[in-house]
Amino acid sequence: MKNIIFVAPPAAGKGTQCELLVNKYGYHHLSTGDLLRNVDPSTEVGKKVHEVMSSGGLVDDELVFSLIKEHLLTLDYHKGVLFDGAIRTLKQVELYDQLCVDLNMDRGHVIFINISEERAMARSLGRLGCSSCGKIYHKVNMKPEVEGICDVCGGTLVSRDDDNEITFKNRFNTYLEKVEPVLDYYRNRNELITVEAMDNKMDTFAQIEEVLNND
Ligand SMILES: [Zn+2]
Incomplete structure (x- = not known):
């Protein structure tokens, strides 16, 4: 390659x-x-x-x-x-x-x-992380099945904006x-x-x- x-x-x-x-x-x-x-x-x-x-x-x-x-x-x-x-x-x-x-x-x-700046910002600022297992979600691109709750472990999702x-x-x-x-x-x-x-x-x-x- x-x-x-x-x-x-x-x-x-x-x-x-x-x-x-x-x-x-x-x-x-x-x-x-x-x-x-x-x-x-x-x-x-x-x-x-x-x-x-x-x-x-x-x-x-x-x-x-x-x-x-x-x-x-x-x-x-x-x-x-x-x-x-x-x-x-x-x-x-x-x-x-x-x-x-x-x-x-x-x-x-x-x-x-x-x-575009707008899309990059939306991506970057929408990150959520599970407070128990650490799995990363996104408000727009990768929503959990139930809002605010981790699909894997049921933990609470918190904002992970850097x-x-x-x-x-x-x-x-x-x-x-x-x-x-x-x-x-x-x-x-x-x-x-x-x-x-x-x-x-x-x-x-x-x-x-x-x-x-x-x-
Ligand atoms: Zn979790």
Whole structure:
């Protein structure tokens, strides 16, 4: 499989799509955030990253991509990698291209998951969680059978919004402003594939599969 670089604003459902792709096609899911959080200080690059992070510093892009490279070398990366959160700036585009040259890896597809601010907000702010078993529901997309009650254990559902409206709007728009140059760059090269985030995750997945089927 060719690599996929995902660019997606908050609440577009990127994590869900990654999970579906991993399960059906055996992709390796590479989340830059997870890689940094779980950095292994026993490797050469991991040690450097660990040092920067434990001193409260920011890990610069070069170092992040060294870490990604080191990690990929431990995998059968030619089976296809989902890059989640790796590319948000033009500098990272450059580093990714270099990584592909270094590892003799096809650059793959750049997929933008599009969602309107209103829908993203409705999704993000409607989450409910069971206070007993932790199962997650949603006021609109995944309602329990009886309002306020967990289908599985009968526990009480409580709001699990991480954000209020203003915080969410800020997070959403800041992300889009940040990635706009990256989207433009790939758009100008006719390499940007846009899929729409649908209410049913399988409808979004179908659009992604269409891209893969055209390879
Ligand atoms: Zn429950």
